[in-house]
Amino acid sequence: MPQQALKAIYRNGTFILQSAFELPEGTEVELLVQSPHAVSPLLSSVEVKKQFLKSLVERMQQNPIPLNAPHFTRDMLHERR
Incomplete structure (x- = not known):
């Protein structure tokens, strides 16, 4: 899926989208x-x-x-974009 900018407000530990956006349940986003x-x-x-x-x-x-979360390597933790 191509990158798409969305606006959200952070409230009580959750990002609330400001516009509707359809994603399949369980989709991981960055x-x-x-x-x-x-x-x-x-x-x-x-x-x-x-x-x-x-x-x-x-x-x-x-x-x-x-407990089954992936363990990050040093390179992953210090990745620069």
Whole structure:
């Protein structure tokens, strides 16, 4: 399938497409984020930081890497396009 640009909004850990696009269920896609507006969250206090880290760990535990996931080589991890 040729490359096609789509717009999406990132909300609650999910990319929500801004226009309809038909893909077969289970199709793997590659996302390239080109937003200059991606910034780290403002953590104003120690308590806010603790809560943020706690929720981050909880989300990571809810979405573990599958045991049969492919192992990336050094070259794959450092690939430049």
